Amino acid sequence: MKVKGTNSFNMRAILLLIGITVGVYLGFKYLLPLILPFVFAYFLAWIVRPVTESLYNKFKIPRIIGGSASLLLLIAVFGTCICLLINVLIKQAILFIRNMPIYLDLLAGKLDKICSHCDKMFGLDGGTMRSTMDENLLQTVNRVKTQVIPELTQHSISITIQMVAIVGIMLIILVAAILIVKDLPDYRKKLENNSLYQDIHKVTEKLSEAGTAYLRSQLIIMVTIAGICILGLSLIKNEYAALAGIGIALMDALPVLGSGLILVPWAIIMLITGRIYSAAILITTFLACQIVREVLEPKLIGNRIGIKPLFTLIAMYVGLKLFGVVGFILGPVGLIIIQTVYQAILEREERVAVKDEVHLNE
Known part of the structure; x- marks a missing residue:
């Protein structure tokens, strides 16, 4: 009987997750464009x-x-x-x-x-x-x-x-x-005092906390990387240090691509043409950007989002396939919403179950 109950719970949890996921997808697809402003x-x-x-x-x-x-x-x-x-x-x-x-x-x-x-x-x-x-x-x-x-x-x-x-x-x-x-x-x-509002508020509070932590961390990292790139490009006396530095910082913020897509080929070209000093500065700039991201990102975000990097990457890919370029943002946001709504429903059911048990004991 225990196994049967466990199987029933697992099936219900799966159906609940599917229902929440479908609801989030339909909300992003049809409702979000109407309420986005x-x-x-x-x-x-x-x-x-x-x-x-x-x-x-x-x-x-x-x-x-x-x-x-x-x-x-x-x-x-x-x-x-x-x-x-x-x-x-x-x-x-x-x-x-x-x-x-x-x-x-x-x-x-x-x-x-x-x-x-x-x-x-x-x-x-x-x-x-x-x-x-x-x-x-x-x-x-x-x-x-x-x-x-x-x-x-x-x-x-x-x-x-x-x-x-x-x-x-x-x-x-x-x-x-x-x-x-x-x-x-x-x-x-x-x-x-509305119980439905309290549950919705928990979801929006969690989403706000995760979104604020992510955006703040990305902004700080982008500004830091832009500063490093501008400094590195200034050292090799590049006339477009600000323009290129900001462009590289924006590229670094995109998943998969990163600053290496520009800095590494650039360094290789400098090395082939015999400009060893410039190549060394560019490689050092690239390594500094990587270290900054690897060090700052965990400290700034920490465990506030509560989602593993692999799942975030999967969410970005799924979002890209479903919604295009904006899916890079909507994917992780949707994953946070699904996770938070699922936990809120389980917590509410636990509270109801505890109340029912207390009433039965009385």
């Missing part, structure tokens, strides 16, 4: 809530005024930082474009040498590999002219409409955040 609005309201409550309690400033001022200040500070960063990146991009002819000449010379070596290696006539490469390059350029550029031109109106829609959505998020800040205490008072 208000999720962002709640996130903004959550950020400025401590300041808003402090202004209300100390100076009796209405929440709608304090929340509006806090949100506008947050947007202004964030926008200023983004503008300064974009300004630096644009300057370096313009410098790169100006120097493009020089780099193309250098690349052409390197390609001539590489193609000549390939011709000798494979026993081909001189210039065969280069002519093949030129033909492929010409086909690519023609394809861009005949397909990509006309396609972009045809969709220019729809892109403009989408940009206007994005601005409208941003305004909705801002207004919703202000209203949430204003009414959040009232919402909590009305819902805090």
Whole structure:
């Protein structure tokens, strides 16, 4: 009888997990696109809530005024930082474009040498590999002219409409955040005694804790790695140290890819061309990035997420297959939701079982 009960429990647990998983998938697929602006609005309201409550309690400033001022200040500070960063990146991009002819000449010379070596290696006539490469390059350029550029031109109106829609959505998020800040205490008072709200709150609290820990850790790691890359590239006197350093840091944040996708081939090229010092700096920069990630990530995240790295990687892959690029984020988030909801349901059933047992004993 014990074995039968255990088997029944296991089957019920499996069915429960399947049901939760299907519910999360359907929620992400159909519900999330509808409520996403208000999720962002709640996130903004959550950020400025401590300041808003402090202004209300100390100076009796209405929440709608304090929340509006806090949100506008947050947007202004964030926008200023983004503008300064974009300004630096644009300057370096313009410098790169100006120097493009020089780099193309250098690349052409390197390609001539590489193609000549390939011709000798494979026993081909001189210039065969280069002519093949030129033909492929010409086909690519023609394809861009005949397909990509006309396609972009045809969709220019729809892109403009989408940009206007994005601005409208941003305004909705801002207004919703202000209203949430204003009414959040009232919402909590009305819902805090509701048992369903308590269970949902546990799930959102766990998700918020895991999400905050993950995002904060990734931001700190990205900033640190960007600083290391900018320093390393500055040591080899690279003119685009800031642009390349930030790009490498963003690449490092993506799963599987990492900073080695850029730094290692770059170091190999430097080594082949005889620039030993530059190659050594790039390899050192790569190793420093790896050490920083391996050391900081466990300390910053710790056990807050409660999911093994292998399961996180599987969740990212499944999310990528189901939802595209955003699945890299939705996959782990969905896994956290499934795990938290499952544990919350089991804990609730245990509480109910204990209450029933107490009533029976009485």
